[in-house]
Amino acid sequence: MPRPTEKLVSLTIDGNEVQAPAGMMLADAALKYGDVEIPVFCYDAKIGPPVGACRMCLVEVEGIPKLQAGCSVAVTDGMVVHTDTPTVKAAQEAVLEFILINHPLDCPVCDKGGECPLQDNAFGWGGGLSRFIEPKRHFEKPLALSPLIAIDRERCILCYRCVRYSQEVAEDDQLVLEERGADTFVTTFDGHPYVAPFSGNIVELCPVGALTSRPYRFRARPWDIEQAGSVCTLCPAQCNVSFSVRDERVLRVLGRDHEGVDDGWLCDKGRFAYQAIHVDQRITEPLMRDGGELRPVTWELAIETAAKLLSHAGAKTGALVGGETTNEEGLLLTHLVREALGSNDIDSRPGGALELELLRALNAPTLQASVPDLQYAHAVLLLDCEPVDDAPILDLRLRKGVRHHGVKLLIASSRPSALDERAAHSARFAPGCGEAFAAALGAALAGKPSASLAQAAGADADDVAALAAQLREAGEEVVILWGERLTAGPRRNEGARALLNLADELGLDGRDGGGLLEIPSGTNSRGLRELGVLPNASIGLGDAPTVGRDSQQIGEALAAGDLSALILLHSDPLLDQPSSELWQRALGKASTVIAHAAFLTPAVLEHANIVFPAESYAEKEGTVVHPDSRVQRLRRSIARQGETRAEWALLAELAALLGNDPKALTCSMVSARIFDQVPFYNGLSLDLLGGVGIRWSERQAAASFPGAPSAPFTLDPPPAASSPNGLLRLGSFRSIWASPEVEASPALAFLHPRQRVEISPADAERLGISNGEIVTVASNGDSVNGLAQIRANAPVGTVFLQSSIPQQSAALLGGPMVEVKRA
Amino acid sequence: MAWDPEKDVIEVVRGPQKAGGAGGLYRAFGETLRGLKTTFGQLRMGVDTIQYPEQKIPVYPRFRGRHQLHRFEDSGLEKCVGCSLCAAACPADCIRVVAAENTPEHRVSAGERYAAVYEINLSRCIFCGYCEIACPFDAITMGHEYELSDANRSDLIFTKEMLLAEPIERTPLRAEGE
Numbered sequence A: 001m002p003r004p005t006e007k008l009v010s011l012t013i014d015g016n017e018v019q020a021p022a023g024m025m026l027a028d029a030a031l032k033y034g035d036v037e038i039p040v041f042c043y044d045a046k047i048g049p050p051v052g053a054c055r056m057c058l059v060e061v062e063g064i065p066k067l068q069a070g071c072s073v074a075v076t077d078g079m080v081v082h083t084d085t086p087t088v089k090a091a092q093e094a095v096l097e098f099i100l101i102n103h104p105l106d107c108p109v110c111d112k113g114g115e116c117p118l119q120d121n122a123f124g125w126g127g128g129l130s131r132f133i134e135p136k137r138h139f140e141k142p143l144a145l146s147p148l149i150a151i152d153r154e155r156c157i158l159c160y161r162c163v164r165y166s167q168e169v170a171e172d173d174q175l176v177l178e179e180r181g182a183d184t185f186v187t188t189f190d191g192h193p194y195v196a197p198f199s200g201n202i203v204e205l206c207p208v209g210a211l212t213s214r215p216y217r218f219r220a221r222p223w224d225i226e227q228a229g230s231v232c233t234l235c236p237a238q239c240n241v242s243f244s245v246r247d248e249r250v251l252r253v254l255g256r257d258h259e260g261v262d263d264g265w266l267c268d269k270g271r272f273a274y275q276a277i278h279v280d281q282r283i284t285e286p287l288m289r290d291g292g293e294l295r296p297v298t299w300e301l302a303i304e305t306a307a308k309l310l311s312h313a314g315a316k317t318g319a320l321v322g323g324e325t326t327n328e329e330g331l332l333l334t335h336l337v338r339e340a341l342g343s344n345d346i347d348s349r350p351g352g353a354l355e356l357e358l359l360r361a362l363n364a365p366t367l368q369a370s371v372p373d374l375q376y377a378h379a380v381l382l383l384d385c386e387p388v389d390d391a392p393i394l395d396l397r398l399r400k401g402v403r404h405h406g407v408k409l410l411i412a413s414s415r416p417s418a419l420d421e422r423a424a425h426s427a428r429f430a431p432g433c434g435e436a437f438a439a440a441l442g443a444a445l446a447g448k449p450s451a452s453l454a455q456a457a458g459a460d461a462d463d464v465a466a467l468a469a470q471l472r473e474a475g476e477e478v479v480i481l482w483g484e485r486l487t488a489g490p491r492r493n494e495g496a497r498a499l500l501n502l503a504d505e506l507g508l509d510g511r512d513g514g515g516l517l518e519i520p521s522g523t524n525s526r527g528l529r530e531l532g533v534l535p536n537a538s539i540g541l542g543d544a545p546t547v548g549r550d551s552q553q554i555g556e557a558l559a560a561g562d563l564s565a566l567i568l569l570h571s572d573p574l575l576d577q578p579s580s581e582l583w584q585r586a587l588g589k590a591s592t593v594i595a596h597a598a599f600l601t602p603a604v605l606e607h608a609n610i611v612f613p614a615e616s617y618a619e620k621e622g623t624v625v626h627p628d629s630r631v632q633r634l635r636r637s638i639a640r641q642g643e644t645r646a647e648w649a650l651l652a653e654l655a656a657l658l659g660n661d662p663k664a665l666t667c668s669m670v671s672a673r674i675f676d677q678v679p680f681y682n683g684l685s686l687d688l689l690g691g692v693g694i695r696w697s698e699r700q701a702a703a704s705f706p707g708a709p710s711a712p713f714t715l716d717p718p719p720a721a722s723s724p725n726g727l728l729r730l731g732s733f734r735s736i737w738a739s740p741e742v743e744a745s746p747a748l749a750f751l752h753p754r755q756r757v758e759i760s761p762a763d764a765e766r767l768g769i770s771n772g773e774i775v776t777v778a779s780n781g782d783s784v785n786g787l788a789q790i791r792a793n794a795p796v797g798t799v800f801l802q803s804s805i806p807q808q809s810a811a812l813l814g815g816p817m818v819e820v821k822r823a
Numbered sequence B: 001m002a003w004d005p006e007k008d009v010i011e012v013v014r015g016p017q018k019a020g021g022a023g024g025l026y027r028a029f030g031e032t033l034r035g036l037k038t039t040f041g042q043l044r045m046g047v048d049t050i051q052y053p054e055q056k057i058p059v060y061p062r063f064r065g066r067h068q069l070h071r072f073e074d075s076g077l078e079k080c081v082g083c084s085l086c087a088a089a090c091p092a093d094c095i096r097v098v099a100a101e102n103t104p105e106h107r108v109s110a111g112e113r114y115a116a117v118y119e120i121n122l123s124r125c126i127f128c129g130y131c132e133i134a135c136p137f138d139a140i141t142m143g144h145e146y147e148l149s150d151a152n153r154s155d156l157i158f159t160k161e162m163l164l165a166e167p168i169e170r171t172p173l174r175a176e177g178e
């Protein structure tokens, strides 16, 4: 459904004439346009429509004899509202007295104290006296609602916010209210712990101290902390966050509501993985390999040795850049590799380079959809991605679109999606056959025969036809949310062409409210690409003077001895790259491996000669680019821990030692250089970005984006998907919890994934596998073990394993066919 | 307005310029004797010097000296629950509280939380007593001790243990009506 058009109505609030958009709730309109606060407890616009559970918001509306709930009455033309008459005052005092009847006097020991809406409302609108002398209700407290959240039922005021969140926003349906009347209490079904990817949001929603974060419990009071706004860089969704800092330590992460990015929510990784900043395992001093072991050394020695080793390797150096790298670090690293070392072998995309022309076409500003488009489009097609794992917060946005704005959700993926049950139609294809599926869908939309393409994709031809029909009927505004894996692997260029054809078929170029939205593999993949941290592009996606090796070829060249040194900037090829086997060989052969890392991940631990401590995201400054082209600013929120130094400065110093000083004195100087050198960023500045960022594709300068060939492309027929004859197809995925930060955070350690083998019920039955038992997955002599997980909507003939985990990763298996048996 | 030097001239009133005669005698001895009368008049009032530090002035009950943290007499648990309200009230920002959670094995205070760190920087404290007023549990009170000089600033940061301990020497308290 397209965005609602705003129609203004005028009404009178406390004698003042105000204008507000029709349909807005009175409580919101009064605060936003009338500068009058109507106290609320249960209402929060971001949870969805009001339920009027607490009656705190009573106001007088002329012409209606009874008081009205300001949170549930929409503004209308000519409405006359009073919020401070004696009747309203009496009602507010009575409601507060009633709410406080069962509320304990816990403020001094309650974690919410000082930032508690109940305290504020009682102070601002309460009568100050209670006539209730009978005993209050009692519950055991505090109880663990989950390993992350503590619940104190005595403090609960039964506002339903948490329950509504669980049922209507996250749609995990775990929280419920039990009993009736004064006995009502919040719980989960059957008392199971509330474990969900977005559970932490209820802590921020609860208007009292009934739900508190266990990692933050009792750490600080609001007056002990400072809020520092920045951006979460743990995944491509780049949610806007605010760090609560006390004594240079991050104590918690809160959302910094941004309608264009996160809609006010955070995932549990973003909310709790800050703990990894302050753990002992984190590398906070330079390390050097000495006698086979990494030992701490001084910065001077580490930098000098690194410069010596690099100048020795010279042009025989390759560099892999991870997604958490900022634009500034990316620019300085390309300077180091290209200018100072004379090498072109630098890549920030795992799994091989994409043709530059196609990159330009895919990133063209006219083709980009924004995050809010997901919520208002006529239809959203998920293509080869799983939002909850790849960019979690988009999962909530899609659910909101479907629930409140009638978005038609269509899913085409190989792995079953958490959104399947909300989708108008879901189709499955064989792992790695996204290209064939996109081609089939494109053909079906164009009215051409698609059955053979569907077959090549290992998909059902009826599914393809159904999706095409739905897309055609839906309306003009269509967003295709696609995963980078569609353009990875050996047929990546064909994948990109098929996708561009599909977009062309739907007429998405230049369409308002529709377009393509990529979920890249790394947080700042888009920014790094636009800065030319690629083997085949220069800054601003310009032509590279000399084309270098891509990540795959860097691995091969290292293994063959054509390259001798490797720089790993926030990247661990054993976790990020598709094939472990190749990279084991490559790293074993490399004579120099210089890593910038925060944790001793496998490649760093086993192969690095020098390890520089990486800054955490709370210590970094710089800019990153959101997948929807929003340039966002990271701000330093705490002092760097231990001996850690600014990485941009380190990269600049290394280049200077190698005889090519980039002349970067401050990080903002590098940012300014970027805004100057990337033509389509021209005119941006850190001040302009401010706290909310700017989508460059919406600015005038976007016109200078390099031109690209336009669709339709002729596609060569995709190879047929391997047919499962006894063996199973291997698919891999990266779980939301697969990250070193999650592993290092004590509070999240219980979520860090062990290998699980997702298999369809039919295959499980055929192989005699039951849920939760240990199974072995083998191919060409390699094997990994994992717990079997039977998923009802998994496609028959395919098994899914996790990649990017330190042990038993799917990357150890060659595939494409594997044998699964009970261990 | 321009400064007018004439206006600031101080007029000095002098005695008769010519010395000698009875007036001169009076000026030489009379005024001196008048002064001495006051001096000797004080003699019968006795000595009022207090021999500090051997001797101390007793303080009033509401005298605001160095703080004290308290325990429950029966259970021995600390009254302070680490709520940080005193820190919020303190105008000099000299109280630092870091709270932690009580466990059944390690119970420090009666509530859910306790003060793992409780420090007052007495070199910054202005002895206003706001902390005492803010405390919901009467856990902190202003004591009577006022001898707080030290050779080292950092020794004036009093820790929880120091604030919980009884002062080594009690400051004498002024009796009722004294």
Ligand code: SF4
Binding pocket: A155, A156, A157, A158, A159, A160, A161, A162, A163, A186, A205, A206, A207, A208, A210, A211
């Ligand atoms: S636990 Fe908090 S959010 Fe949930 S109903 Fe109670 S007061 Fe509301």
Ligand code: SF4
Binding pocket: A232, A233, A234, A235, A236, A237, A238, A239, A262, A266, A267, A268, A269, A270, A271, A391, A392, A393, A394
């Ligand atoms: S969804 Fe991604 S960016 Fe947002 S909080 Fe979670 S990890 Fe961070």
Ligand code: SF4
Binding pocket: B089, B090, B091, B092, B093, B094, B095, B120, B124, B125, B126, B127, B128, B129, B130, B131, B132
């Ligand atoms: S007496 Fe006043 S200045 Fe001293 S610690 Fe207490 S509140 Fe702070």
Ligand code: SF4
Binding pocket: A108, B079, B080, B081, B082, B083, B084, B085, B086, B087, B097, B115, B134, B135, B136, B137, B138, B139, B140
């Ligand atoms: S002394 Fe009183 S006000 Fe201060 S933290 Fe302890 S209980 Fe709270």
Ligand code: FES
Binding pocket: A039, A040, A041, A042, A043, A051, A052, A053, A054, A055, A056, A057, A058, A069, A070, A071, A072
């Ligand atoms: S805020 Fe309106 S009824 Fe709760």
